[in-house]
Amino acid sequence: MAADKLFSNVRQGVPRVLVVLTDGASHDDVVKPSEALRNTGVMIFSVGLGTHFKIAQLNAMASDPKGEHVFTVDFPQMATIITAMQEHLCKAAVKAVAEGTIRDMQRDFMSSLANRRGGGGYQVTQTTTTSGGSSSSGGVSAGGSSVSGSVNGGSASASGGAGAGGGCDLAFMVDVSSSIGGDANFQLVMKFVTSIFHSFTMGGAVRYGLVVFGSSAKVVFGFSQYTSISEVDSAVASVTLMGGSCSAGAGLTQCKSALFDGDAGGKARVLIVLMAGSSSDDVSSAAGSLKTAGCKIIAVGMGGSFVQTQLSAMAFSSSYVLSAASFSGLAGISGSMTTLISQGMIQCKLI
Secondary structure: HHHHHHOOOOOOOOOOOOEEEEOOOOOOOHHHHHHHHHHHOOOEEEEEEEOOOOHHHHHOOOOOOHHHEEEOOOOOHHHHHHHHHHHHHHHHHHHHHHHHHHHHHHHHHHHHHOOOOOOOOOOEEEEEEEEOEEEEEEEEEOOOOEEEEEEOOOOEEEEOOOOOOOOOEEEEEEEOOHHHOOOHHHHHHHHHHHHOOOOOOOOOOOOEEEEEEOOOOOEHHHHHHHOOHHHHHHHHHOOOOOOOOOOOOHHHHHHHHHHOOOOOOOOEEEEEEEEEEOOHHHHHHHHHHHHHHHHHEEEEEEEEOOOOHHHHHHOHHHEEEEEOOOOHHHHHHHHHHHHHHHHHHHHHHOO
C-alpha cells in the first residue's frame, strides 16, 4: 500500500521517510514489502507500541542500522522517544538530501559536457564506503571548475556552496579574548570560521552573521549586511584579537539582541559558539533566551582552558557539544560541524 499510494511518484531532491507504528504482530509478510521500499530509497523507521509487537518484525522492516531506526515504547511513555526519533529522522533526511544533491550535480554536469564541444579535461568521481557508519562522496570537475559533496554518518556537506536544508540564519560567536593564546591560534580559528561559511550556499535562503567577544562583545556583521561570500571573507579577515577576559554571556546577549531578536520568519536559526576560555559571566540565562527564540546552539571548546559544563549549558543538546584539543585540530571537526548545522536546518522544519 505505501509503495503504491505514497512512494510511487519520486520527487527529485526530496527525502522519502516512512514511520511504521504498530502495537501487534503482523499476520502477513513484512520482509519483502519493506525490502522493496528500502530498495527504492525509502528510509523506514519502525516503532513498537505496548507489549504485543514482534521485535523481529520491527527489525525486518526498519532500515540499517537498526539501533537508529527501531524504537519500542509503552503507550503512556510515547512522548519520551520524540527527541530521539526527531534527531534520527533529521539525520536521515539530511543524508537523503545530500546524496540526491551529489547525483543531481553529476547528472547536470554530464549533460552539460555532452552538449559541449572541445576544450579541457573532465572527471566525474563517486565513492561509497561503509565502516562503522556510512560515507559517500561525489565530485565533478570541468575545465578547472569543480563542485563536490560528501555524506558522513548521515551528515551533509559540500564545497563550492552546496548545502542542505531550507532557509537558515547561521551565525558564529567567536572567542577573541586572551584565552586564544596568540595570533597563530587566532588565525587557525578564523580560517575554520571561513571554511564553514564556504560549506553552504549563501543567498536569500541562507544568511550569515558574526559576533566576536572578549571582555566585551561586538557584532562584526549581521544577517542583512552582506549578500556575497567574498564580502563575508573580507569581513572575517578584518577581525582582530580583542584580548581581555572571556565574557561569553555578554556575547550570547549580543547575539540575541542583534541577530536573533523578533520572529524568525520561518527560517532555522543556528549559532556556533567557539570558546577557548572559561567565561567570566553567566552563560545559562542568555543561552536559554536564545533557545526560547528557536536558536540551535552548537558549542565548541578549543584548546585546554574551556569549561565543559559551560559548553553543555549553552548547547541545544549534548550532541551539539564539540571540542578540539588543539587549535590546529579544529579542521578535524569540520565534518561533525556541518552535520550539526545541516540537522539544525532541517530540524526546524520538522518541529
